[in-house]
Amino acid sequence: MHGLVRQSVTLLLMQISISSISLADDNTKFIRFSDPSLMQGRVVWMQNCKACHAYGTAGAPIPQYPDEWRHRLTKTRIVLYQHAIEGFYGPEDTIMPARGGNPALSDGQVRQAVDYMLALASYYMKKMNTGLTK
């Protein structure tokens, strides 16, 4: 019986530990910018965009990989907003679903999420350019 309890406690501690690592990892990779609008954008992004953009699912560009953003950052913000709101077919026949597949998101929320992802991509681009990352 004691063994079972000990095993359960150990498993619980392991789960808490894994969750903590995961949260810490998120806080490091997905920076909390001080700008209130970007903070709001981060909330929307984490709930709706992270599932694909954090892992490159279906060709989604990952903010931490500057090479995937160089040509995207040359587009105007209006174009990027439009792609995110209306959906977009990429040159390699990839699909960005309209509103990230969540029709309940308002235009303003999508724009905030785009702003956050652009800020994140720009941050990692700048970091690479200044030699802070390899």
Add this chain to the structure above:
Amino acid sequence: MKVKKLALTIGGLMATASISTAVYSAGDTVPVKAMADALHLVMDSDRTIYTRKIVNRLVKKDKVIKASEHFEDEKALVLPAQMFRFGAELVQKRMEKLPDVNFSYSLQSLWPVNKQNAPKTKAEKEGLKFVAENKGKNYYTEETLGGKKYFTAVYADTGVAPVCVSCHNKHKDSPKKDFKIGDVMGGVVIRIPIGG
């Protein structure tokens, strides 16, 4: 886990080896994990290209044909997941004539529309649970089935398009109806017999 060597010649893996950090010589054996990863890379890339260059382009972009689970009745394209399954079935059939080649793969889910695609072994159940809860990570283990030992790898299968998610959420036989784009909806299970 101690890496097991699989007695397979490497002809089919030369292209992969030449662009990765692994370098093999003729006559070498390939670690079983690398073999499973290579197989999955080919499967996943083929399926991705089918999804993008056939389904996305013709169905979504050019709108000249639709893709449907009932592709014969509706004169439609097969769904990417169906193409994957048909490939797995053909591999099993063709392998009967290739005694030196021995592996199996399948697309499974903890929430299958078709019950025959539910996990059966403990490793399959644990692996599917692991990849669903640990996005971006694969699951590797060994299991003994019918007195034979196998290396079993499980890779996440993610819902990448609105149609994947909406079809599962609306399907009468689907046990889970709240999938979102980007969710892990199942997994590819690759099983390779090993010695010992």
